[in-house]
Amino acid sequence: MTVKLSLATLKDAAATAAVPAYDPKSLTAGIVHFGVGNFHRAHQAVYLDDLFNTGKGHDWAIIGAGVLPSDAAMREKLKAQDFLTTVVEQDNNKTAARITAPMIDIIDPDDKAALVEKLADPAIRIVSMTITEGGYFIDASGHFNPSHPAMVEDANNPDAPKTVFGLIIAGLKLRRERGVTPFTVMSCDNIPGNGHVTENTVVGLAKLSDPAFAQWIHDNVAFPNSMVDRITPATGQREVDILRNDFGIDDNWPVFCEEFKQWVMEDNFPSGRPPLEEVGVQFVSDVAPYELMKIRILNGGHATIAYPGELLDIHFVHEAMEHPLIRAFLAKLEKEEIIPIVPPVPDTNLDDYFDLIERRFRNPKIGDTIPRLAQDGSNRQPKFILPSTRDRLAQGKDITGLALVSALWCRYFAGTSDSGRTIVFNDASAEKLQAAALKAKEDPDAFLVFDEIFGEVSRSDLFRQRFGHALKTLWSEGTARTLELYLADQLVK
Structure with missing residues (x-):
């Protein structure tokens, strides 16, 4: 028998899945979260569910929010099941399902007035977000971009904001008018210094319309940095069917x-926070070493295997790790170019950390896909790969492998795999990137013209030389042979 997920059917679902030890109806909201996607529900919401199961923190439930059409679709699917989520945790040796209930509502994305009012509610003490790396309106160097059309529009219409940051500003302004202590703004996205980046965007946008209020935000609002980590693939029919067939639970979006x-955070929450340290969250004075390690080694590793995987027609991440050339490419690049320039991390051996990353990438059960890793490269490359390239160049070190990653990304954007299969892009800049990638077949520099992506790296003669040679080799010899040449230290022109 299949159980349709809802509060009324929790007892039935308990036959195959762990269910909350608390009464979801007893929770009250303390957090508004923008971006109720898979990662949030597998990470922040799970930590809160763990906490609530101990009997603590029940005034820190989540109210979801969003500004995109996809947020409206998510709201409808979750509302139909009382905002419950089935989380299926998959390790190499076991699979287990749990039903989480820390979310008690999602505000209609079309009702901006209701959202601003909720942001002004004194009970809301944290506003968090997972809006992807591309949602922060920053350039390749991580600086706020005030000329972005969305920022210009919100600056011209501060009383009718459409972006997450415009809404946060409106909520803070209403709290100040009412004498309510400001909430803490907590980014949960994979961006170096995500708290600093968030502050720069919020303050930068406010400054465009109200410089005095921008200064007030700077002086009074906390933006803690954090590092978040959990591999969470997209949900498709495969996942819905597995949950129904193996666990007997019908969930609209498991x-x-x-x-x-893993979750590492600066302990900077003037308005209070849930005691998440009791369920495994690390609170530290400086997150930077942890987040740089994760972004360079894990996220950079994902980018490393994504494009050769696509060009060799590999669909799943674990299958890419089974390919001897891709796995060896990842190991050589990490050990020779990425890890040596990652600063020390407290109580962490970086080689052991990479061994853990390899094991996680090889996990066949989670079904993570190469197309997911390859998407949104115009935002991910400047954050996950090019900073390592930049730092090595600054230290006078070679970047043959890192330049090859950039060349593979360019070759991918030509639109076909080595076998001729059409590649489907998921990138806001896909049209211009593909046009440039096709030109780069004859003139590699044509792909390096995007200063918002490559920045100072593209002005390095060594990088341009390594990139150009790698790209021409990819076109003339193919992906597999190019990897072989790199592994044999024969890719240098």
């Missing part, structure tokens, strides 16, 4: 993820 999870 989440599948690995068993491993």
